[in-house]
Amino acid sequence: MKKQIILILIYAIFVSISLIVSFDPGIQIGTNFFNFLRSMITVLPCAFIIIGLFEVWVKRETIEKHLGEDSSMKAYLWVILLSSTTVGGIIVAFPVAYSLYKKGAKISVLFTYISASAIGRIPMTVFEASFIGIKFSVIRLLISLPLVILSSILLEKLLKGKDFKMYDGTR
Amino acid sequence: MIIIYAITVLLLLISFIKSPQKTKVALKKAWKKFSKLLLPFLIMLMLVSVVFFLIPEETIVKYMNDESKWFSVFLASTFGSISILPGFVAYPLSGILLKKGISYMAISAFTTTLMMVGIITFPIEKAYLGTKITIIRNLISLGIALITAIATGLIYGEIL
Structure with a gap:
């Protein structure tokens, strides 16, 4: 449980920093994530x-x-x-x-x-x-x-x- | 998508008319399950988002597309037989792969072998059925999965 939350936090920080410094791979990964999340959330x-x-x-x-x-x-x-x-x-x-x-x-x-x-x-x-x-x-x-x-x-x-x-x- | 919503609303209505209390219990159960799976679910999406960055779509589509139809079924059933993934990870993942252009036939081979054929769970199964019957059962299951996949491909017009 704790490990999972830490993992999610690291990921979130990585994507946010990527957005701030326009680090392309990070932005792409984040975009992937939100695209997937959007299509899941509607069905779940x-x-x-x-x-x-x-x-x-x-x-x-x-x-x-x-x-x-x-x-x-x-x-x-x-x-x-x-x-x-x-x-x-x-x-x-x-x-x-x-x-x-x-x-x-x-x-x-x-x-x-x-x-x-x-x-x-x-x-x-x-x-x-x-x-x-x-x-x-x-x-x-x-x-x-x-x-x-x-x-x-x-x-x-x-x-x-x-x-x-x-x-x-x-x- | 709309169908799923329609079915859910319909079932909820029927359930509520028959017993509001039971419906409340059902919704509570649904929420409990959802919150329990939320974290692993987010982590699965995180992993997939990284994998899809590392392996660009073109590569996946190239290996899973028309000319390599049969190869993709072979790959899919191999992955399915070896890995153990819970359904709540496997199906959303399949949904994503489908949107990326992978055939219903390969998805069917993957999900059916995943559920029916177990190389990793072999020792558990052996303890109940013995080695010989475990091997026979898994081979039969692989056959059923492949037939189902091919039929799925036929119905969706992906082969012939």
């Missing part, structure tokens, strides 16, 4: 408000209740929904996947969860859509998520009968 509030609303209204427990669905297509949908609420990416996704494994989730559902929590987290996607574009996010999800389900099913076929084990992460 929306992204954070949407993320805040999402966290308040979507309850993980509701989703977890549905994970036992027998119909397999539904199980994939629910596990993708569950993964979309994962916070923190892969570091969090693996322990959750392990607990799903312990509860007897199918191999394909496990791998769908792991990959989907990498690419389909809602807060992350809101950020992506804000900065790159909604169209981009929609394309990405519509193409990658079916591939994730498909590859997870294939992986399950490959591993079935081969004594698949998941470990608790302490090895």
Whole structure:
């Protein structure tokens, strides 16, 4: 925290002095910074408000209740929904996947969860859509998520009968 | 841009009609997250502003443009697989790169490999899945990322 503030101060002083003595590289760097900042500042509030609303209204427990669905297509949908609420990416996704494994989730559902929590987290996607574009996010999800389900099913076929084990992460 | 604002306002309105208290909590959460990320965010912008001064736009555009379309996808997916960047840094950065003329296809390769393929996080993943399956999962993910990138390029009319 302190280090960060010092870094920002040094930067600010450097840019200000550059402005005073008309040091060209410094002015250019400062101009870059403000151009980037301007385009970010217009988007950021929306992204954070949407993320805040999402966290308040979507309850993980509701989703977890549905994970036992027998119909397999539904199980994939629910596990993708569950993964979309994962916070923190892969570091969090693996322990959750392990607990799903312990509860007897199918191999394909496990791998769908792991990959989907990498690419389909809602807060992350809101950020992506804000900065790159909604169209981009929609394309990405519509193409990658079916591939994730498909590859997870294939992986399950490959591993079935081969004594698949998941470990608790302490090895 | 306008769409994002429209969606935000719409969601806020719906949320407020359903429960003003919950909406207030959501806004508080949003503010807390924002203030927590503000400093790292400013530092990211500072770094990027220096990098863009050191590497002039022409160079970036030259290496990432038409003739080297495939090379740019290769570069982007290599960077994405090796590095670990939090989304709140990666996406604004992608937005900047996009404005500088880098293709949606390369951006897609970068962000998808960044999220799905983890060379640095390999030891963590191995501890859960074992070495063999970790390698298989990462290779599959790389494949998915590349297919997604190419499809993105097709839809945006960047290839063919």
